[in-house]
Amino acid sequence: MTTVAIMGATVVDEDGERAGPVVVDQSTKQVVELDPAQADRELDATGCILVPAFVDLHVHLRQPGNEAAETIETGSRAAALGGYSAVVAMPNTTPCMDSAAVVTEVLSWAESALCHIKPSAAITVGRDGHALSPMGELVELGVRMFTDDGTGVQDAQLMRRALEYAGSLAADDGAEIVLSQHCEVTALSQGGVMHEGAWSARLGLGGQPAEAEELMVMRDIALSRLTGQRVHVQHLSTAGSVEMVRRAKAEGHPVTAEATPHHFTLTDACCADYDTVFKVHPPLRTDSDVDAVRQGLADGTIDAIATDHAPHTQDSKERPFDAAPPGMLGLETAFALANTELDLPLAKLLELMSTRPAWIAGLGGRHGCPIRPGQPANLTVIDLDHAWTVDRGRLASLAVNTPFHGRKVKGRIRHTIYEGEPVVIDGKATR
Amino acid sequence: MRHLLSIADLSADELVELLDLAESFDEIQHRSIPKVPALRGKTVVMAFFEDSTRTRTSFDLAARRLSADVVNFSVSSSSTKKGESLRDTVETIDAMGVQAIVVRHSSSGAPRQICEWTRASVVNAGDGWHQHPTQALLDCFTIRRRLGGLQGRHIAICGDINHSRVARSDVDAFVKLGARVTLVGPRTLLPDRWDDWGVDVSHDLDEVVSEVDVMYLLRIQQERLGDALFPSIREYRTRWGLTVDRARRLQPEALIMHPGPMNRGVEIDPEVADDGRSVVLDQVAAGVPIRMAVLYRLMGPGQFDDNRATVGDVELAPASGHEPDNKPLAQGVI
Known part of the structure; x- marks a missing residue:
């Protein structure tokens, strides 16, 4: 099978809306100009939309080190089922992705994945905030994003140097090198296992104040101003952070930001029964923070929806709330949640989930492209009206820690085409 | 239940x-x-x-x-x-x-x-x-016995409220039973928020001590010293301890309570712990x-x-050590 005709869908991309069909070629990995009748195979997409596949700036694939929770293979399958053709893998693996050896190994595992695995790498050796990782060598291997995700770079001087050094590195594809920050001043968040507020006070759990995030957002905006370098703010979760990013953009600083589906749908009240599936960093915040994140997504303050897909074994989540690891699944539910919960036009959703994140990750030109002959064939077919209920037992991830189990959502990924190959057909992974 | x-x-x-x-x-x-x-x-x-x-x-x-x-x-x-x-x-x-x-x-x-x-x-x-919760119940039991009830009574809880399960359950119980509750301590020992707790807050024990029916003291844990929550044990005792001087300003009928174990000389002076108004052993009982x-x-x-x-109908039959194990017990009879 080399050519596939996608029949009956409405094509939606940056060029607008139009009727299909669209033919893709697996050998050239491109959309091609071909009579659908000549294609080797047809995929029915009647009543659906055909869009550029999604790009996730933030996933934890747990390989190497915690393959009981997820692997590159299972995580890429979850991504494909979620409509993604590319994901940026976070470097907080064991060992961590701070050297050419580990990144090379990840790239070799990624070859057979069901989507494009783009490794990011640590800013500092061992993600411990002391010495710069070999950034130049890692850029040569294809790394375009650096982050100590899981923790922020606490030392302002070191962060300044990292920004300046990254700015001196040129990638062979012309993409900018971006430093991506988990914004959390740990001295202030220390001991906090949920958002600091009325719920933490009542539940007797240590709280992380919103200001622990906002102080670092503020600092990194200042460092961006100082160095002229681009800073990407990860999983922005507070109203204050949204406002600061909005102002920084208005002032012309090269700052971008992402927000997760859980931060635009859930609040700290979810922790009321100490269910560790709701433990996540940054923590679930308040209603007004959720509203601010939604507003930020709508008005362009926040560039991208990123999942922070963080699989954890059931064992580890069955510890007491303060001892359980933070994080929740996201890949297979992100689009449906955005489609159900955000009152945004489809074109805006595509910008948030595909074109902008592709550009931020240095994947523009390969993902999030317009659907035209000669362009890469990374596409997703979505049945927007398909209502379904999230079932943790039916996810492709090895882990089951979705906070959305039992939730009714609308919009189902029907087919996903990665490099011309249908990796998901009718909601099922083909391999 | x-x-x-x-x-x-x-x-x-x-x-x-x-x-x-x-x-x-x-x-x-x-x-x-x-x-x-x-x-x-x-x-x-x-x-x-x-x-x-x-x-x-x-x-x-x-x-x-x-x-x-x-x-x-x-x-x-x-x-x-x-x-x-x-x-x-x-x-x-x-x-x-x-x-x-x-x-x-x-x-x-x-x-x-x-x-x-x-x-x-x-x-x-x-x-x-x-x-x-059983600590809160036994505290209510003790107060009810001594003061006849909690309705309208003024209870101050002083000390490390934020790190205290006793404080959280006592606040819930005292407020439910109609008492007026004032939390006392420096801001560093108060919870993140208390606006929905139905309590008042004071940072000044001297302002509160003469007004209350119950003075409830919490244990100060020495290991909190490393967290910069207050400068020293000495300063804590001076400002928030129930010293002999402060205890003199308590009402004559007021109760002094503590969940134990007490740090004598920190949150409570040794003489005050043995004051006739102290009901610490009643709490234990x-x-x-x-x-x-x-x-x-x-x-x-x-x-x-x-x-x-x-409850009023429950008959409290004494246990007999000689009853055969298979003898059926009447429903509701204990």
Whole structure:
């Protein structure tokens, strides 16, 4: 099978809306100009939309080190089922992705994945905030994003140097090198296992104040101003952070930001029964923070929806709330949640989930492209009206820690085409 | 009542019902054989993931006075903190077939999580900074006995409120029973928020001390010193300790309470601890009948029967050590 005709869908991309069909070629990995009748195979997409596949700036694939929770293979399958053709893998693996050896190994595992695995790498050796990782060598291997995700770079001087050094590195594809920050001043968040507020006070759990995030957002905006370098703010979760990013953009600083589906749908009240599936960093915040994140997504303050897909074994989540690891699944539910919960036009959703994140990750030109002959064939077919209920037992991830189990959502990924190959057909992974 | 996890889960009526039931059980304590067969054949497991001599002994005595079998299952908190699944531990206990698990854990919420993994009733014997419901019940019991009730009484709770499960459960219970509660301490020892707690807050003990009916002091934990919550023990005692001088300004009928163990010379001066207004030992004594009442409500006859006899109708027949084990017990008779 080399050519596939996608029949009956409405094509939606940056060029607008139009009727299909669209033919893709697996050998050239491109959309091609071909009579659908000549294609080797047809995929029915009647009543659906055909869009550029999604790009996730933030996933934890747990390989190497915690393959009981997820692997590159299972995580890429979850991504494909979620409509993604590319994901940026976070470097907080064991060992961590701070050297050419580990990144090379990840790239070799990624070859057979069901989507494009783009490794990011640590800013500092061992993600411990002391010495710069070999950034130049890692850029040569294809790394375009650096982050100590899981923790922020606490030392302002070191962060300044990292920004300046990254700015001196040129990638062979012309993409900018971006430093991506988990914004959390740990001295202030220390001991906090949920958002600091009325719920933490009542539940007797240590709280992380919103200001622990906002102080670092503020600092990194200042460092961006100082160095002229681009800073990407990860999983922005507070109203204050949204406002600061909005102002920084208005002032012309090269700052971008992402927000997760859980931060635009859930609040700290979810922790009321100490269910560790709701433990996540940054923590679930308040209603007004959720509203601010939604507003930020709508008005362009926040560039991208990123999942922070963080699989954890059931064992580890069955510890007491303060001892359980933070994080929740996201890949297979992100689009449906955005489609159900955000009152945004489809074109805006595509910008948030595909074109902008592709550009931020240095994947523009390969993902999030317009659907035209000669362009890469990374596409997703979505049945927007398909209502379904999230079932943790039916996810492709090895882990089951979705906070959305039992939730009714609308919009189902029907087919996903990665490099011309249908990796998901009718909601099922083909391999 | 299926579990006792938090005072917040109880209505004012349920609180009063438990206090009344405890009064009935208190009478048993003064008999020559302070034991009734109410929970004979039932097994209570003491799952203490955190050390506690006082609370464990009190629960142990309460269960034995109701003729329940008591098993100790000691696990160090660290084993579950370091990675052993809490669920595995609980399912191990559950598999042995028990009717109640009394849980003490250093992590807030652990008893709530445990409910998901056992068929037994779970009694929270203190979880992290969250709740210690039987402590709140025995405090209410003590105050009610001494002052006739809590309605309209002014109670000050002074000390490390934020890190205190006693404070959280006491606030819930005192407010439900109509008391006016003032939390006293520096901002660093107060919770993140208290706006929905129904309490007043003061940073000045001197302003409060002469006005209250009950002065409730919390234990200051020396290990908090490293967290820069207050400058020194000396400064804490000066500003927030119940010193001899301050105790003089308490009303003559006021009660001095403390959940124990006391740091004499820190939150309470040694002379004040032995003051005639101190009811610290009454609190300890109230622990046994309160815990008997809780265990009985959870495991006793008719626990799921909405038509069960009211507390006032319960006949307190003495236990006979010579009864054959197969003799049926009348419903509602303990």
